[in-house]
Amino acid sequence: MSAFEIWLLAVSLAIDCFTVSVTSGIILHRIRWGTFLKMGFFFGLFQAMMPFIGWLGASRFSKLIESYDHWIAFGLLAFLGIRMIREHFKNEEESSFDPTRLKVILTLAVATSIDALAVGISFAFTGYRSLDSLAFPLTAIGIASFVISIIGSLIGVFCGKRFHLRMELFGGLVLIGIGVKILIEHLFTNV
DSSP states (O other), X not given: OOHHHHHHHHHHHTHHHHHHHXXXXXXXXXXXXXXXXXXXXXXXXXXXXXXXXXXXXXXXXHHHHHXXXXXXXXXXXXXXXXXXXXXXXXOXXXXXXXXXXXXXXXXXXXXXXXXXXXXXXXXXXXXXXXXXXXXXXXXXXXXXXHHHHHHHHHHHHHHHHHHTOOOHHHHHHHHHHHHHHHHHHHHHHOO
């Protein structure tokens, strides 16, 4: 793979992180650098770790992972999405969905990065034989996810302030939509 193709892959893997970050920024209504950096860090870390895990397990576990990774991603995203939708119908004072909580950030990081396992599996079968050969792709994936998630958070804050949006309902639907997209892609492209 060329450097351009690797960066293109990295950006495409980061799109789910971007969407979730926009939603989180809208919910927060203000810039919170600590939260945005933490979210970007964990999104980048998990997006880079999952292909590495997929690459490591490709020879032994690829069939096991492929058979249910999409269900795990769908389940996590649907759970968070339904929870956000429920929060939308509560008063703002009662709302407890908090994208600043580490538990929420980690769950989102895992859910949005499970697809990257398949990328790691494909790395194993396309000539990436050593950890050294994976260093650039994994670094590019991590950096792209970090930067794109911070940009998404800032865009979300801007949109939330400008349009006075309370976006738990929209965010919940987006998370469920991402989960459904992952599920459909795996169920219908792996037939």
